[in-house]
Amino acid sequence: MGAQNSDNNAAKREGMTRRGFIQAMGTGAVGASLSGAALAASHGNEPPEKILSAKDTVKIHLHINGADRAVLVEPRWTLLYVLREVIGLTGTKEGCSRGECGACTVLVDGIPRYACMTLAVEAQNCHITTLEGLMQGEELGPVQTAFVEEDAFQCGYCTPGQIMSVHGLLEKTPRPSMDEIRIGVSGNLCRCGAYNNIFRAARNAAERKIK
């Protein structure tokens, strides 16, 4: 009959339950916003000399799904806005624009981030991976295929974000435990409640990738 899984009390204590999730958001623990300073430091960016107003545009370079893109952005634009509205990559979804749902999850230098909580200028020179970047030509990549195989979605709106979180998890932890999976996707809400199948899909994806 499927969809059975083991009891999970231990994980629940450690993982992001709804309340833990909310608390953690404030401190950025669930891979949400990149601190600008930290990013600038990690990429050796000098602070801009000229003080820009919010309406000025700056040219920045983003490495998106393996391709280099130069885009003109206003400093206040989020990475989510730039991906969707400027570049036209609609695989990254907007569910709240306030760091509360995970629909906008992308990988920034291999780490799952909320694109709505990351300014585009912060992602300057970073390697960004979106759902489109997981495609293998016209075919679905392994994590996407695992989601189809395990029926790990209903409406599909949270799914790109879930897939990016699983992909990010597997890059770091190729053989995740059930608890690690649970924690790995606990920053991605799914109102259709496909969670149990998402866990299965993560396992399935891990096996596919190892093969």
Place this chain on the structure above:
Amino acid sequence: MSNDRYHTVGKSILRRGAKERLTGNPIFCADMEPENALYLKAVRSRHPHAGILGIDVSSAMSVPGVVQVFTAKDIPGKNLMGIINKDQPLLAEDKVRSLADPVALVAARTPGAADLAAAAVSVDYDPLPAVFDPEEAMAQDAPQIHAKGNVMVQKKVCRGDVTAAFDKAHTIIEKTYRTSAIEHTYLEPDAGIGFPDEDGTLVIYASTQNPHYDHKEVVSLLGVEDHAVRIIQAATGGGFGSKLDMNVQGFIGLALYHLKQPVRYVYTREEAFLATAKRHPFVIHMKTGADETGRITAMQMKAVCNTGAYGSYGIAVASRAAVHATGPYAIDNVNLECTAVYTNHPFCGAMRGFGTPQMALAHESQMDLHARALNMDPLEIRVLNGVKKGTVTATGQVLTDSVGFQDCLTAVQPEYEKAMKGWLSEPTPAYIRRGVGIGGMWYGIGNTGVQNPSTARVAMDREGQVTLFTGCADIGQGSTTVLSQIAGEALGLDAMDIHVVVADTKYTTNAGATSASRQTYISGNAVKQAADKLADVLLTEAVNYLKIRKSDLRLENGRVFDSRHPEKQVAFSRLAPRILDKGGELSWQGYFDPETVPLHPDTGEGIPYSTYAFACHAACVEVDVLTGETSVCRVIAAHDVGKAIHPENVIGQICGGVAMGVGFALMEEFVPGETISMNDYHIPTAADMPCVIPIIVEASEPSGPFGAKGVGEPALIPTAPAIINAVTHALGKRIYALPASLERVLDASIASGHFNNCYQES
């Protein structure tokens, strides 16, 4: 559960549209951007209740980039919406009734300009006293929200002699239950786009559960002919009832009508929270009497639900609540009444279950209270009272077929007993107490005592290709897949070999709403009827061609063959041109309306539904007596669905329903003016998700397509009562108001002494 006699029904085939959802293609409205689209933004009320003395749009119009600002006087047709009772204006005219009410609509070239202009619209309000509590709103001197009074509707169901039955009862239990307003929190905020096509038709793509209703409503708002508007359902990121109402569709229609230019409106999360329907909060007074064996002999129930500023689906919620108050139990004497009341709360409408989840909290708590009073096991008292074939319901309907409640109880029993015996007695830290609880439910499929037909068309072209045309909106639950399976089964085709045209008012006929768990049963029957007609035409022509009598012929893999000599066969592609050339018909319409009888206005007597789904959940919880935190560890969920056309889909619905039930039970509460977004409205995350053990029970429904009924809403209904009963079991103290938040559980822990015992020990 043998599926062998079916070709595709009962098989969990790849869902339609699965891959398309995972490539990043622009399939949702917010992904679509027609060229030169204008951005729309509604200006919402600043008062929960106020007269409007005037609206000044001049400074808004002078914001650079603004194209137009519309108010009620720009609406060319009828400025009233509502699927059951029309009481909600698209844009407020003389007054606002809630903070969600739109008063003006801005169209601008950029989102920034739209926001600035919306803020610059100046409205002269005359604030009125507001009322938010439905019981207060029923008072004589309460502020009047609509001209016809604050009581929107009262639904009653009476049968037998309640007074006499209470006189004779051995135990009587009387309690009051409260539930909170719930925000659907679908992940995709409401969105739509529109553009005029070459011949001037106003085309609207919408995130919706009912494109044909949207069509009717937009046509009426604009006062235009039917063909002037076309609604197409875009991929819809969940709905759960809220996307049955008009959200952005009316605004898009209005702007398109005047500007004849592409427009786009995507709600922010905050706007989706503020401006869309909520689940009705209920206050339920319930009194039940039982004899000494535990048989419930009488129920009196008075409920008041808050429909907020507008009716939306409130009338359906009230009648469904009254009809379902007894739960899946045979109770001979009942007096049930549900009143829906207008207040200045943002409007409440349909949400997964229409009042039944609220009722289930009450009847399932009462069941446990009776069991406790008589020292019975909770499962045993449900078996004793549970409906069976032949039971007469509160509305006087005799349940004749597909009554799987007892089977559901039997199905959860082994796991329930294991939990009661083994799991409960495992050692836990002192601050953790475990509990096991049961919840039962029944749910009538389709709308309550009213006609709610569906139509569908199945057509074959000259080459033998079959296309299914259905108006049924798939909002993620998988109806397109299920309907293709039903058509495929009738025609001996793989579901995936059938083309589908879905939820486009230009090409499909009305299938009614994706609500009330009705699409598999009602639209499934319409599709089956159309497909059966086409199959019969093919068989008839095959008789001619093969010279074999019809009863020996079968359809399979795109051909008709002799069941005794399978080598004698003819392909659909050969039959199709022969039929057409003779002037035959290859395009067939199906129609189905469930057999119901309208309910008597005073007694509720009648046949509200032609069939019911049943379910039982058992929940295992751990309560931290020091913090009030409740973890749901495991839910065993047995559902009688008649027939699982697509078992994985059914399991998906069950697991999703459990997730939503966990939220309803433990954390969700929408407070107008305070709840802004998911930051202050908590829905379950992956880490809140229990282990779910779904069990499919199939008590075949003779009137259903291949025996099927429905599961979408039933999935959610028993979870919350099962959890509340489990928490009560853990603490020995009952919680009567949802959600059972940290504070409420902690209060119960303190009141029961567990907090103190544990605190002193440590």
